[in-house]
Amino acid sequence: MLDTDMQNEMIQAPSCVMVIFGAAGDLAKRKLFPALYYLSAANQLPENFAILGFSREDFDTDSYRELMNRESRIHLDGDYSQQVWDRLVACCHYLQGDFRDPGAYQELARKLGGLDEQCNTPGNYLFYMATPPAFFGDIAEQIAAAGLAREQNGHWRRLVIEKPFGHDLQSARELNHRLLDVFDESQLYRIDHYLGKETVQNALAFRFANGVIEPIWNRRYVDHVQITVAEPLGVENRASYYETAGALRDMIPNHLLAVLAIIAMEPPISFSADEIRDEQAKVLRAIQPMTPEEVLTHAVRGQYDTGVMPDGTRVPAYRQELGVAPDSQTETFVALSLMIDSWRWAGVPFYLRTGKRLPGRFTEVMIQYKHAPNAAFKRSVLKEKQVEPNIMVLRIQPSEGISLGINAKVPGQTLKLSPVEMDFSYDDYFGHEPRTGYETLIYDCMQGDPTLFKRADIIEIAWQLMEPILDVWRALPPRDFPNYAAGEWGPAAAEEMLQRDGRHWRRCTPGGCARKDS
Ligand code: BG6
Numbered sequence: 001m002l003d004t005d006m007q008n009e010m011i012q013a014p015s016c017v018m019v020i021f022g023a024a025g026d027l028a029k030r031k032l033f034p035a036l037y038y039l040s041a042a043n044q045l046p047e048n049f050a051i052l053g054f055s056r057e058d059f060d061t062d063s064y065r066e067l068m069n070r071e072s073r074i075h076l077d078g079d080y081s082q083q084v085w086d087r088l089v090a091c092c093h094y095l096q097g098d099f100r101d102p103g104a105y106q107e108l109a110r111k112l113g114g115l116d117e118q119c120n121t122p123g124n125y126l127f128y129m130a131t132p133p134a135f136f137g138d139i140a141e142q143i144a145a146a147g148l149a150r151e152q153n154g155h156w157r158r159l160v161i162e163k164p165f166g167h168d169l170q171s172a173r174e175l176n177h178r179l180l181d182v183f184d185e186s187q188l189y190r191i192d193h194y195l196g197k198e199t200v201q202n203a204l205a206f207r208f209a210n211g212v213i214e215p216i217w218n219r220r221y222v223d224h225v226q227i228t229v230a231e232p233l234g235v236e237n238r239a240s241y242y243e244t245a246g247a248l249r250d251m252i253p254n255h256l257l258a259v260l261a262i263i264a265m266e267p268p269i270s271f272s273a274d275e276i277r278d279e280q281a282k283v284l285r286a287i288q289p290m291t292p293e294e295v296l297t298h299a300v301r302g303q304y305d306t307g308v309m310p311d312g313t314r315v316p317a318y319r320q321e322l323g324v325a326p327d328s329q330t331e332t333f334v335a336l337s338l339m340i341d342s343w344r345w346a347g348v349p350f351y352l353r354t355g356k357r358l359p360g361r362f363t364e365v366m367i368q369y370k371h372a373p374n375a376a377f378k379r380s381v382l383k384e385k386q387v388e389p390n391i392m393v394l395r396i397q398p399s400e401g402i403s404l405g406i407n408a409k410v411p412g413q414t415l416k417l418s419p420v421e422m423d424f425s426y427d428d429y430f431g432h433e434p435r436t437g438y439e440t441l442i443y444d445c446m447q448g449d450p451t452l453f454k455r456a457d458i459i460e461i462a463w464q465l466m467e468p469i470l471d472v473w474r475a476l477p478p479r480d481f482p483n484y485a486a487g488e489w490g491p492a493a494a495e496e497m498l499q500r501d502g503r504h505w506r507r508c509t510p511g512g513c514a515r516k517d518s
Contacts, residue, residue, distance in 0.1 A: 013039075013446035015048035016124035016156075017115050019108070021099065021139055022131035023053025024067065027162065031193075032130060033072040033088070035438035041084045044443055048120040051092040054108065055131075056099070064094035077434035091119065099135045105146035112148070123155035126445055132241075133164055137178040144182035151187070158445055160189045163254050164245060165454070168470060169463040176456045189445045190454040194255040196437040199400040199426070201452070203262045203365070204276075206394070206402060214267070216369070218344045223389060226351045226366040226506055227259055230358035232309060234316075234486070235332070239323030247334045248301070248469060251354040253462035257284060258454075259396070260350055263365055264340055273451040277458060284461045286342040295472040297500075300493045302333030303478070304357040307486030315357065315486045329477050332356040333484060335494040336469075337501075349501065353494060357486035362508040363396040388419045391506075401425040 018036075020028050039045045053064050068089055073080075095111050097104025116123055127143055129136055140159060143149050151157050161179070166172025179188055194200055207213055216222075229251060235242045242250065261280035268275040290298055306317040318324055318332050333355030340350065369390040391405040403423040410416040426432075444452055483491040489507065498505055 012044060013046045013443055015046040015121045016126055016446055017050045017052055017112055017121050018126045019052045019054055020128045020130055021054050023055045024057040025130055027130040029072040030075050031436045031438050033068055034075045035436045035442055037076055037085060037088055038439050039443060040088050049091055050115045050119040050121060053094045054097055059094050061094045065089050065092055100138050105142045109146045109148055126158050128160040129162055136161055137175055140179050140182055149183050158187050158189055159183055160191055160445055162191055165190055165459050167249055169467050172459050172463045191441055192254050192258050192454055193437045194258050195452040196441040197396055199396045200259060203394055208267050219346055219348045221369055222348050223368045223370045224349045227256055228362055228364055229354040230362045231356050232360050234357050235321050239321055243330050246330045247332050247354055253466050256352045257462045264345060276451055277455050281458050286340050287465055288339045288341050289465055290468045292472050295469050298337040299469050300335040300497055301331035302484045302491035303481040304332050304484055304486045305482035309487045310359050317482055333490040337497060355490050358489060359487055361398060365394040366506050367392040387417055
């Protein structure tokens with residue numbers, strides 16, 4: 001994906017059929033079809049291409065196309081071209097079937113053979129599992145039993161697996177075993193849509209393509225790192241899933257650790273998929289697993305109560321949401337303090353936090369640098385602590401960009417410093433392109449580039465790190481839920497966790513972000 005020749009001259013992906021299991025579900029409507037549309041608009045879809053929707057729902061090809069016209073097109077942003085959309089929908093077909101019925105896969109094989117002839121696709125199939133996770137193992141086994149996983153005569157067969165990948169270490173291992181029994185690792189594309197986000201990928205370019213960055217990207221200069229994924233939304237209509245997952249499982253072993261790995265990994269010796277993923281696995285392995293005692297002080301959980309969002313809307317408590325148990329103990333907020341046992345990062349805390357019903361949508365990485373010695377300032381009217389440390393912020397969403405907070409002298413006769421920002425904004429430099437985050441991932445999968453997909457070992461290491469936290473939390477159910485009002489920055493314990501280290505979480509509001517509680 002960081003192949004610059006390819007970036008400059010994006011080529012059409014090789015001809016194939018994309019089979020979407022769970023074709024009538026939310027993911028297909030909200031993300032996959034819009035992403036396919038954007039790829040088609042950029043002329044990056046294969047010249048010979050077909051989509052085959054597969055699900056239990058009672059549709060035929062015509063009514064499925066109508067469904068997508070009605071319910072997917074509305075998720076497109078920006079200038080929308082009817083012609084491009086019509087072209088995409090015209091190559092879309094449908095097959096109704098039960099995910100566990102071997103007969104349905106015989107039918108699938110026949111249908112794919114027919115599409116190969118009709119659409120001139122050479123037997124390359126991209127199977128995309130956009131279904132509830134309970135079906136992942138079964139679908140993979142049924143595909144293989146129908147002879148559709150075998151790669152021969154130069155064609156490829158690839159399987160995309162959505163998250164959640166297991167709900168703990170054991171289930172993730174079991175799923176990996178089931179998949180690896182019928183597919184080769186090289187055919188498996190475990191998706192984490194955070195890796196498809198442009199700014200997450202840019203963090204690699206930022207670190208490794210700029211000579212001034214790497215020398216100060218280590219424990220000598222960095223005081224600590226904060227990774228925040230804040231969402232203003234509540235649980236929406238996903239209570240049945242979220243009640244069994246919670247914020248930790250939903251976000252940390254996948255999205256936040258994916259971002260952490262990119263920020264903290266060592267430079268790879270090349271940008272080949274395995275070199276990059278080896279480095280990511282290495283840095284995740286270097287994170288110290290928490291002891292049960294540490295879980296009590298280094299992990300904080302929260303659940304939102306009713307409250308008022310910054311736009312003035314009063315919203316219900318998590319326990320009042322549709323499908324949520326009135327005494328639910330599911331966490332909707334989590335904050336962790338992690339240490340990485342490596343030469344580069346020893347002693348530098350990585351603070352992670354994510355939650356629902358927080359004051360806004362802010363996904364960012366903040367690197368706070370150590371205080372400058374400030375010897376000269378100490379003898380001036382300023383105290384050392386009045387000189388703010390430098391911070392580097394990588395904004396992932398919204399308003400993607402990178403900023404560097406530095407101190408400048410306020411004009412005037414007295415010595416007064418003020419933090420100011422040097423800011424790079426993606427939109428200003430490159431313009432705004434509507435994207436779902438799935439375009440690169442679908443395209444890379446068609447191209448056979450697994451760089452942005454999770455390997456089995458990376459998934460398992462992440463779950464290993466979650467195990468002690470899940471164990472302690474299971475053994476000690478929370479007594480204080482709900483413990484933060486919707487519209488606030490999580491429970492007080494999250495702030496206290498940093499205060500004990502003499503630090504503060506960065507605070508963002510729709511009007512801007514500040515380093516400290518003001
Ligand atoms: C999903 C989680 O994986 O990521 C959701 O299941 C979360 O709970 C979403 O809202 C966040 O993704 P994004 O791209 O909106 O930041």
